Amino acid sequence: MKDEDFYKSTLDIIGSSCELAGIEERYRTILSYPRRKLIVNYPVHMDDGGIRMITALRAQHNDALGPYKGGIRLGCSVTEEEVTALSMLMSIKCALLGLPYGGSKGGIIANHKALSKKELERVCRGYIRAIYPVIGPTLDVPAPDMNVSPEAIGWMLDEYERMVGHHQLDIITGKPVELGGIKGRTTAVAWGGIFVMEEVKRIHNCDCSTFAIQGFGNVGGSIAQILHEKGRRVVAVSDSTGGVYNESGLNIPALMYHKEETGSVKGFDKARDITNEELLEMDVDVLAPAAREGVITAANADKIHARSVLSLANGPVDMRASEILHDRDIIVIPDVLANGGGVVVSYFEWAQDREGYGWSGAKVSANLKDVMKKAFRSVNDASKDYKVDMYRAAYLVGIKNIVQAMKARSV
Ligand SMILES: NC(=O)C1=CN([C@@H]2O[C@H](COP(=O)(O)OP(=O)(O)OC[C@H]3O[C@@H](n4cnc5c(N)ncnc54)[C@H](OP(=O)(O)O)[C@@H]3O)[C@@H](O)[C@H]2O)C=CC1
Numbered sequence: 001m002k003d004e005d006f007y008k009s010t011l012d013i014i015g016s017s018c019e020l021a022g023i024e025e026r027y028r029t030i031l032s033y034p035r036r037k038l039i040v041n042y043p044v045h046m047d048d049g050g051i052r053m054i055t056a057l058r059a060q061h062n063d064a065l066g067p068y069k070g071g072i073r074l075g076c077s078v079t080e081e082e083v084t085a086l087s088m089l090m091s092i093k094c095a096l097l098g099l100p101y102g103g104s105k106g107g108i109i110a111n112h113k114a115l116s117k118k119e120l121e122r123v124c125r126g127y128i129r130a131i132y133p134v135i136g137p138t139l140d141v142p143a144p145d146m147n148v149s150p151e152a153i154g155w156m157l158d159e160y161e162r163m164v165g166h167h168q169l170d171i172i173t174g175k176p177v178e179l180g181g182i183k184g185r186t187t188a189v190a191w192g193g194i195f196v197m198e199e200v201k202r203i204h205n206c207d208c209s210t211f212a213i214q215g216f217g218n219v220g221g222s223i224a225q226i227l228h229e230k231g232r233r234v235v236a237v238s239d240s241t242g243g244v245y246n247e248s249g250l251n252i253p254a255l256m257y258h259k260e261e262t263g264s265v266k267g268f269d270k271a272r273d274i275t276n277e278e279l280l281e282m283d284v285d286v287l288a289p290a291a292r293e294g295v296i297t298a299a300n301a302d303k304i305h306a307r308s309v310l311s312l313a314n315g316p317v318d319m320r321a322s323e324i325l326h327d328r329d330i331i332v333i334p335d336v337l338a339n340g341g342g343v344v345v346s347y348f349e350w351a352q353d354r355e356g357y358g359w360s361g362a363k364v365s366a367n368l369k370d371v372m373k374k375a376f377r378s379v380n381d382a383s384k385d386y387k388v389d390m391y392r393a394a395y396l397v398g399i400k401n402i403v404q405a406m407k408a409r410s411v
């Protein structure tokens with residue numbers, strides 16, 4: 001899917017949710033624009049002595065509910081349309097989850113795979129210097145997204161603190177635990193998805209025994225590992241190079257080692273290489289797209305054979321595809337609910353750092369479960385009240401919550 005199509009499909013779901021909820025036209029108009037976009041170009045010193053100009057941005061969509069919140073995505077295919085649409089999803093996600101945040105997203109256009117570690121550090125530090133005027137602990141709190149590790153977040157924290165001249169742990173989340181990070185942030189998206197999936201299983205009485213997972217990074221790798229430990233059968237996973245399949249279930253720890261050694265999941269012992277397309281069309285109980293947006297559209301929705309789709313990536317299923325899947329009795333657990341665990345635990349990290357008192361892993365896990373179950377209930381209730389599928393219900397609840405906050409501010 002092209003990024004302009006992802007942007008358009010995000011506007012479509014905002015528009016149709018407003019219509020369904022009977023929300024006044026002016027709020028639809030407001031929500032169809034980001035409040036602010038900062039585009040920056042900054043020089044980075046390369047190891048060979050030259051400089052390279054890096055283009056990056058921060059899109060801030062809506063802050064009626066609180067400070068803007070959202071991750072930073074790094075990659076050569078990052079675009080303004082993509083980051084803007086992702087900032088809109090963040091506003092809706094935070095509102096649905098009941099967090100006191102608005103939505104934003106950052107993007108750095110650079111090929112992370114072609115940078116040395118020192119160059120990557122300079123790119124990350126330069127980004128914070130460049131967007132410094134628009135971030136702050138009660139203004140906009142960044143976090144990780146694709147290709148941004150806790151180590152990179154640590155460099156960004158350090159750069160911000162050098163600029164302001166004092167410690168400020170609540171400026172960014174997803175930090176290494178030894179640097180004010182919170183226990184469980186790296187597995188938070190996966191656990192949040194599992195908590196929601198268990199609720200869906202309970203209500204819809206569906207099977208969740210076999211899994212195909214697209215993406216084997218922070219989100220896809222974590223959920224594959226957790227499911228493997230729980231004794232579930234992860235039969236297929238993929239990364240940007242392609243995928244692997246084993247009907248009896250993949251040995252995930254061994255596959256992680258293989259990926260670390262070779263840079264790819266392909267070529268793994270006792271598994272057959274497959275394409276990303278084949279993975280999406282696999283006959284499994286749960287398909288979990290955990291990589292990129294726009295992978296299930298009207299063009300391939302009728303080829304999906306999974307019984308349910310756990311949308312761990314942002315925007316993997318567009319609105320038209322969700323309708324086709326719904327008509328085919330395939331349950332779509334929408335992204336703004338399924339992957340909400342990341343920002344929920346980021347919120348706990350922010351609260352921990354503002355309070356200056358560390359949370360235990362058990363407290364993180366129990367609170368995450370509560371928030372995810374509550375959000376699921378609100379989606380399930382809206383789904384019954386409005387007689388719509390979970391996908392539409394989730395967007396509707398999130399948007400209604402933002403609009404209520406705007407009204408309370410007399411916007
Ligand atoms: N990290 C977070 O806190 C959150 C992330 N998300 C969303 O989850 C998704 C994954 O993020 P995250 O795991 O953090 O990112 P990572 O960078 O850690 O991992 C991304 C994974 O996706 C793979 N990938 C990239 N492009 C493709 C492609 N075209 N086809 C198949 N696989 C591909 C990568 O392959 P390779 O290893 O070969 O590079 C990698 O395995 C994104 O949509 C993100 O926005 C949502 C909520 C929070």
Ligand SMILES: O=C(O)CCC(=O)C(=O)O
Pocket residue numbers: 069070071072090093141142143144145173174314339340342343344346
């Ligand atoms: O943890 C956060 O603050 C945001 C994570 C994120 O970017 C997302 O949920 O898409």
